[in-house]
Amino acid sequence: MPPETPKKPIKKLRFHERLSQWKLIFQQCPKVIRLAWRAWPLGIAILPVLTITAGVLPAFSVYCLLKKVIDGVTLWTSGKDVAAGKEMVFLFLSFGIAALLLQHSLRVLIEFLQTVLESRLRFHIQERIMNQSIELDMSFFETPSFYDKLQRAQREVGHRPISIIIAMVQGVKEVVTLIGFLAVIVTLAWWMALYLLLASLPALIVEAKYGLQGWMIASGRTPKERKMSYLSGLLTSNREIKEIRLFRLGGFLVKQWRKLFWEFYHQDIRLAGRRRIAEFGAMMLETLAYAGFYIYAIYCTITKPWVTVGSLVMYTQAMERATGSVELITRFIASLYENNLYLSNLFEYLNQKPRIIAPCVPKPVPYPVRKGICFEGVTFRYPGSSVDAVKDVSFEIPAGYRVALVGENGSGKTTLIKLLARLYDPQHGRITVDGIDLRELDPAEWRQNLGVIFQDFARYHLSARENIGFGDLAHLDDLPRICAAAERSGAWECIERLPNKWNTILGKMFEDGHELSLGEWQKVALARAFLRESPLLILDEPTASLDAKQEYEIYRRFHELTRGKTTILISHRFSSVRMAEHIFVIEKGSLVEQGRHEELLALSGSYAELFHCQAAAYR
The missing domain is CATH 3.40.50.300 (P-loop containing nucleotide triphosphate hydrolases)
Structure with a gap:
């Protein structure tokens, strides 16, 4: 059984500190967009257009395929106006299928563009980090804090920047989609839009709280992570392996590495456990809130003659899809918040300025040296x-x-x-x-x-x-x-x-x-x-x-x-x-x-x- 590491209390933030942390949700976004623009201007220009278009289509397809088609079928089968019913079914069925096909095509294209952008962005940022290391003075390389910043920066290159871009792109898409579904839902009752948004707040608070705690843990243990990487490097490098074999240091070094691993493991598992319990509680509250909506929609269908069966199907589907959009938007906002926290490490490294620089008007170097x-x-x-x-x-x-x-x-x-x-x-x-x-x-x-x-x-x-x-x-x-x-x-x-x-x-x-x-x-x-x-x-x-x-x-x-x-x-x-x-x-x-x-x-x-x-x- 691995040793249990002593629990370290997570620092509790005061109200004004929590408020300043919320400002981080979009703080690094402009910098990431500038990085992405330098990495691939064409992709950054195209993605928003495709995303907004893709966001409009779901509500339109629900309106066509559920309300209009079902109302047309009802009109057709009731015998009241067969011709009008047939026309409505075929017209809106065509519109709905076309919207679905376009929606899926855009999804594939957007995913491809995101893959290309991710590759280009990773290359661009890694190149920036290497160029920064070339420009900085030797004095930076003499301090442990520099290597902490460097490790944090390199750790965030892989997925954080593209995660922010994807969260913004998909977030915009889901916001547009949500607006479309809310436009449908408010025709049932205007206050339902506010009711839906309030139901999503617990999940957002949970994600933000534990995202911050995860970032604080990760930032605090960077020196130990560097030591862990160093120990691993010693055991896999041909320069030190001779002495390690000769002095039988392998077991001792592995034991040191294992101790650090289990310390990190217990920290991560404790945080993950608390986070999942809190997420479960927030999910239960959301489920109860959405059940209330369904009950109200059924009640309106029974008591209000203008709410047809097609309308009921449309409202329930709109609510289900809006619920999904709210959940995704909540996750995207939490992702933006968490990734912005981590990306502050990258920009902290990139913002360091060399002290040994050329003067504005340098004097010519003597060649050859005469004195x-x-x-x-x-x-x-x-x-x-x-x-x-x-x-x-x-x-x-x-x-x-x-x-x-x-x-x-x-x-x-x-x-x-x-x-x-x-x-x-x-x-x-x-x-x-x-x-x-x-x-x-x-x-x-x-x-x-x-x-x-x-x-x-x-x-x-x-x-x-x-x-x-x-x-x-x-x-x-x-x-x-x-x-x-x-x-x-x-x-x-x-x-x-x-x-x-x-x-x-x-x-x-x-x-x-x-x-x-x-x-x-x-x-x-x-x-x-x-x-x-x-x-x-x-x-x-x-x-x-x-x-x-x-x-x-x-x-x-x-x-x-x-x-x-x-x-x-x-x-x-x-x-x-x-x-x-x-x-x-x-x-x-x-x-x-x-x-x-x-x-x-x-x-x-x-x-x-x-x-x-x-x-x-x-x-």
Whole structure:
């Protein structure tokens, strides 16, 4: 028996809070319509016309087939006016059948258009979400709340937007249908229309109440849902599966996943139980109210001579169909309310604005860099952190120089590179290139001048050609240039050994994929940086995954590979660091020493200590 999770009380809303929640019924609708219009303008233009037409037909067919045909049959069989009776039967029977055929044809066409719109709308919104992720700054990706918003947004892409469109389209259709049937019913008694609408209120209140509670539960458990997805990903990913098998973590992780599942299960079942009981009560009230109508209609048929048998059949059918329309309208309104609540998550994500943007009139990016790069009192702290990652750092890199950043793990070396690439902006100080503040340049144009390999380089499960070509999309199909970059990084030989050479899929995620060793992946990433003929080359631990021979080959050609470029090297290996013309030593986010290799050793400071610690391991 699964463990019973403790019940969490659902927050009760005050009256003004409930009133503001009701405003949400149509709050997101204009935004969804704009999204749908961008996804498929023709479909959005046609659907309302077809829907309104389809909404008029049911009442018309009931009027023709029930009242007029039955009255015609009565007139015909009574012998009072056989000719008039026959004419009435055949005329209105033709009209009624034509209306039914048109009604069914429109239904099929509307359903087809909704299917096409759903596909286009899902594609359009998913594309918007991906483009939004591309535009947002790196700082957004540092906070758990961002991933909560992203998961909620992605969760609503599937069916919420099209559900709102369908609810609006079908709701309009049912409103038109209901108006037609009410026009029939009010000929019996004017107050019957109001009576019918009041009978539907309990169901609407129930649907809205429990729709809100469902949304509050779903929104509140997003962090746990992300953890559940993460645990599932760990158990199905080839990156972690080795350690999971080795340390026998599988059972433990499944147990954590199962605990979260049963917590969600009990929440959902409790809510569903309360909702079904409330819906049953509302349905019983509706049934009693409609029974009262039937009794009144029979009473009028007996006591009022103008209410014929055909009229009785028409009224009862009109009431039955109107009841169905009211029930559907109630569901559509509840659906609009609930889906609007959920879609607020999507628009909350899409409404986020990037902070690192191009100025209105950006200055041209210096090319080539003539003076150099300067850090002036730069201080930076990651979002959500209470500690500065970089504190009041100032130094200069002359154009064309090869410099190295040295320091222990977490000292702030990679952070400086991220700031230079303008993935973040410092809270204090500035970074300049040829005297121009990076914030005065277009970020995209500035990054085009950087060739970068990070220590946590990307591994794209795509072709070898694309893996290197991503370094400069303008040369994605320039195979000779891609081969030249691979030769410089040492990746050429391993790619040439692959089954389909440059068209071989790397990694095992897709069929016919070929896995590389970590060192081979790093060579591919290094080739990606070399492909871009940029004046600034940034190498963050570029040989960390290479064996000693491969590393030697890279650094033997270091001067050749970096000729004519301003180069920044981050490495823990002092055999490579000493090739730099100038070395900056970073410690706990601050610049503590700088100079050439021999000068820093002579200081007997932090650099010398790190150097001798590493050298001792080889004695």
